[in-house]
Amino acid sequence: MTPVPEHTVLTLVVFWPLAAALVLPALPRRAAVAAWAAASAADLAAVLALWTAYDGPGLAYQDRVRWIPSVGAGYHVGADGLSLPLLALTALLFLCCALYSLRTRTRPRAFAALFLALETVCLGVFAAQDLLLFFVFFDLSIVGMYFVIAGWGHGDNARSALKFFLYTFTGSLALLLGFIALYLDAGTFDMAEITRRPVASGGGLALLAIGIGLAVKTPVVPFHTWLPPAHTDAPAPGSAILAGVLLKMGTYGIVRVAMPMLPDAWRRYAWVAVALGLLGVLYGALVALAQRNVKRLIAYTSVNHMGYIVLAAGAAGLAGDAAARRLAVSGAVTQMVAHGLVTGALFLLAGVLHDRAGSYDLARYGGVARAAPRFAGLLAVAAFASLGLPGLSGFIAEFQIFTGAIGGGAPVAGALAVLGVLVTAGLFLGVLHRVLLGAPGELTPRVTDVRRAELAAVAPLLLASAAIGVAPRFLLDLVEPASATLIALVAR
Amino acid sequence: MTELLPELLLLAGAVAALGTGLAVPRGRQWTGAAVAVAFLLAALGAAGWAAGRPDATAFDAFTVDTATHVTRLVVLGATVPVVALAAAAFHGHPRETEFTVLALLSSLGTILLGASSDLLVLTAAFLLASIPAYALAGFAKDAAGTEAALKYYLTGALFGIVTLAGTTVLYGLGGSTSYAALHRALPAAPPGAVAAGAVAVAAGLLFKAGAAPGHFWVPDVAEGASPVAAAYVTTIPKAGALVALFRLTTEVVPDVPQWPPFLAAVAAATMTLGNLAAFRQANARRLLGYSTVGQAGFLLLPVVVAASVPAARAALLFYLAAYAVTNLAAFAVVVATGRDALADYAGLFRASPALALCLAVALLGLVGTPPTGVFVGKFLAFAAAMRGGYGWLAALAVVNTVASVFYYLRWLAPTLAGRFGPSRGRSLPGATACAAAVAAVALGVLGGIVR
Structure with a gap:
């Protein structure tokens, strides 16, 4: 190990991609994306090293710098069992997107620089231990993704990008008002301090503002309408990051901010989260069933999958068996990772289809398995992972969520949510049937098999999903103590 | 006098730039801008030096405190890039240096506006900040600029008169124009009249800040005047006007x-x-x-x-x-x-x-x-x-x-x-x-x- 003081190591991990982005203009155009991949790979290695060296529970790798001392806000980062899995997910997804983009021709240097900056922003959200810092990164993720969609998207991308910006920016400002309300109560923006002395009673308005902010980002039905157009018109790596990382910021905010800092209000209004989560699960699954555009379909399954997380977070706030509620939170965190991996892979595979044939229309494909066997294999694994097949990550997550919800305070909602799995199973089998099997479709002749770089981008995501599915202990050992801490905090 | 060093340097800069402009041929008028920037930087240095010193008051009407320090730094610091932009935009223009001089004088008025703690000084500062700015708006002498300047001037004249009327009312009620004396005397006066007077005083400041109801000139000047003049009048007067409103709020009518x-x-x-x-x-x-x-x-x-x-x-x-x-x-x-x-x-x-x-x-x-x-x-x-x-x-x-x-x-x-x-x-x-x-x-x- 290099002689880096322990407290700066997380700061280095967070800002390393940004530093790499700043040297990109000095590199030749062709080397830009390769440099992005190298920088992201190094960052992933560093995050994994942090994961291995972490001996929780509690915050590790903390770093503090004064920023706006007059309001008790500062630069404060740290990592624990809730944030480390998401940091690793972020680093892995960005690496895979870099590999996927190796052949990018349109302004590759700006593209790589933008993604590297976005990587710093995303890592920053999950590492921030100060509400204002959290907000800064949260808000910048919107700006970065706006430029990705507006600059490199296709179709009606200018409009989708604007819609994305307006909706999610509204949410983030609601979040800011909620944070200010927390600050006015606690006199500081430091997350650890606010968590130590949470808002004792009331806090309903603060939770409303924070809840709206996080709900838009997650997205929770009925705040989800920005998501399908943004996904459809974004470039494939943009969709993968948007679904895989940016959506997680909403649910991460729930477990990091809303639940531990407003425990009283959360317990009081947990049924709202349960209801909205269930609504998202069922609505997302049913609307996805009706989609012909593969990207819109994946987008709506995201609404469905994020619904499970919100449902679990709500169930964890209701009265009930503590062990079951801990299980619900572990399931929620596992689902964040699982959804990030699998949906990232699905969007990259959808990008392969669009790259070859220029269309997302499912009806125009068919019999692709014969023409592109490796693509078919990857799509099949990703689809099964997404529908929750045992042996893959989605099953581990959803099993915990259902058990936690049914055994905890929300048995009816938990039981109804199982229907969502049924619908998505049918839905994904339908997609596999339509795209991979049957007679060749109109665009099938143009579909060639995945290239090596694309394989290298998608395979690690599915391998990680399988690793969690088969041997989940390495993840759960990290998450479960953090879930137990969180449940203890909510119960105050 | 050391309390007013940055303002004196700014005034000297305006005079020196004017003199330089008169002395050098048209092709080298940029030296006027260079002189102005040199004085602006000196004034910035003086303002920075003053910021480290205890609060003071000059002539019972000019408060030197944190708000004044920041007003000085913002106004002086923002005038430098405007002068630079003007030097590029009006290079070779027959009245090149005049733009710089007008900008410096208006900046001086803006600083006085933010620092004054006396209603009469406030009105004088309002005029010093405004009149050069009207000229800046119409500097290009084209149709759009003239219309903008006229609109700016007419709005400014109207709101300036209202401010003067408000000053009269408050003087009549409080027997003084000094903020400190007004603060002591006004609680005994009829509250409705005090509120009316204060609102009238605020009118001119809202006009300078480009706030409703005195905002009608802003879009026309921004579009019609030259871009540099637009940059100036939408940026710098706001600083003085809002700090003046802040003083009015905290020092004259905190109890209304x-x-x-x-x-x-x-x-x-x-x-x-x-x-x-x-x-x-x-x-x-x-x-x-x-x-x-x-x-x-x-x-x-x-x-x-x-x-x-x-x-x-x-x-x-x-x-x-x-x-x-x-x-x-x-x-x-x-x-x-x-x-x-x-x-x-x-x-x-x-x-x-x-x-x-x-x-x-x-x-x-x-x-x-x-x-x-x-x-x-x-x-x-x-x-x-x-x-x-x-x-x-x-x-x-x-x-x-x-x-x-x-x-x-x-x-x-x-x-x-x-x-x-x-x-x-x-x-x-x-x-x-x-x-x-x-x-x-x-x-x-x-x-x-x-x-």
Whole structure:
């Protein structure tokens, strides 16, 4: 190990991609994306090293710098069992997107620089231990993704990008008002301090503002309408990051901010989260069933999958068996990772289809398995992972969520949510049937098999999903103590 | 006299620049600007030196405290890039140096406006800040500029008279024009008359700040005057006027219960009118004009709660500094590209990445995106308003901020695609834009350390 003081190591991990982005203009155009991949790979290695060296529970790798001392806000980062899995997910997804983009021709240097900056922003959200810092990164993720969609998207991308910006920016400002309300109560923006002395009673308005902010980002039905157009018109790596990382910021905010800092209000209004989560699960699954555009379909399954997380977070706030509620939170965190991996892979595979044939229309494909066997294999694994097949990550997550919800305070909602799995199973089998099997479709002749770089981008995501599915202990050992801490905090 | 050293240096700079302009031939008129910048930098140094000294009062009418220090630094610091932009834009113009001199004199008036603690000095400062600015607006002597200057002048004359009337009323009620004496005497006077007098005094200040109801001139001047003059009058007078309003709120009428609701109504109307009117603009400068009206509404937030929330002062002063550099960056990009129609900005990112990046920083900065300075300013302003019991106003400001995203992005979005037409390629305005954009980000990142 290099002689880096322990407290700066997380700061280095967070800002390393940004530093790499700043040297990109000095590199030749062709080397830009390769440099992005190298920088992201190094960052992933560093995050994994942090994961291995972490001996929780509690915050590790903390770093503090004064920023706006007059309001008790500062630069404060740290990592624990809730944030480390998401940091690793972020680093892995960005690496895979870099590999996927190796052949990018349109302004590759700006593209790589933008993604590297976005990587710093995303890592920053999950590492921030100060509400204002959290907000800064949260808000910048919107700006970065706006430029990705507006600059490199296709179709009606200018409009989708604007819609994305307006909706999610509204949410983030609601979040800011909620944070200010927390600050006015606690006199500081430091997350650890606010968590130590949470808002004792009331806090309903603060939770409303924070809840709206996080709900838009997650997205929770009925705040989800920005998501399908943004996904459809974004470039494939943009969709993968948007679904895989940016959506997680909403649910991460729930477990990091809303639940531990407003425990009283959360317990009081947990049924709202349960209801909205269930609504998202069922609505997302049913609307996805009706989609012909593969990207819109994946987008709506995201609404469905994020619904499970919100449902679990709500169930964890209701009265009930503590062990079951801990299980619900572990399931929620596992689902964040699982959804990030699998949906990232699905969007990259959808990008392969669009790259070859220029269309997302499912009806125009068919019999692709014969023409592109490796693509078919990857799509099949990703689809099964997404529908929750045992042996893959989605099953581990959803099993915990259902058990936690049914055994905890929300048995009816938990039981109804199982229907969502049924619908998505049918839905994904339908997609596999339509795209991979049957007679060749109109665009099938143009579909060639995945290239090596694309394989290298998608395979690690599915391998990680399988690793969690088969041997989940390495993840759960990290998450479960953090879930137990969180449940203890909510119960105050 | 040392209390007034920065102001004296500024005055000397105006005189020296005028003398230089008279002495050198037309081809070397830039030396006038150079002299002005040298004096501005000296005044900045003096202001920085003064900031480390204890608070003082000169002639019982000129307060030297933190608010004055920041007003000085913001006004002087923002005048430097304006002089640089003017030197590039009016190079070879027959009245090149006059622009610089007028700008310096108006800046002097603006500083006096922010520092005065006497109503008569306030009115004198108002005139000194305004009259050179009217001339700046009509500097190009073209139809649009003349119309803008006339509108600016007529609005200014009307609101100036109202301020004078308010001064008379308050003098009649309190027997003095000094803020301290008024503060002592006014509680005994009829509260309705006090409120009316204070509102009348505020009229001229709201006009200078470009806030409702004195905002009608802003879009016309922003579009009709030369871009550099537009940059000046939408940026610098705001600093003096808002600090003067702050003083009025905290030093004259802190106990008048109707005052904060009145200011809150003004702030709400200003931000809403400015933002809604900016929506459909196709001209970059007119859009920026309405945007500065909207920003004036946000800047009023800390003033509303100034009497009850101590943190409001820091919020206002920081926001003012951040707003000044960010707004100047946006105008500097307009000067550098020489384009007014939003559609003409298509392809800027490819043609001139640095300039496009400056524009992105400036516009997203005006939105209040972190980590720019305006974000910190807005955030402090929201926090102050919520602490002062004006949560509804903060919520309205949030709604307005979201609305503002829409029109700022209407300008930014075209830069990402399409082809940029042949450009004149001016280096000094481009460098100014970059410097201002860097300052806009630096203020945000180093926010707490600066203060």
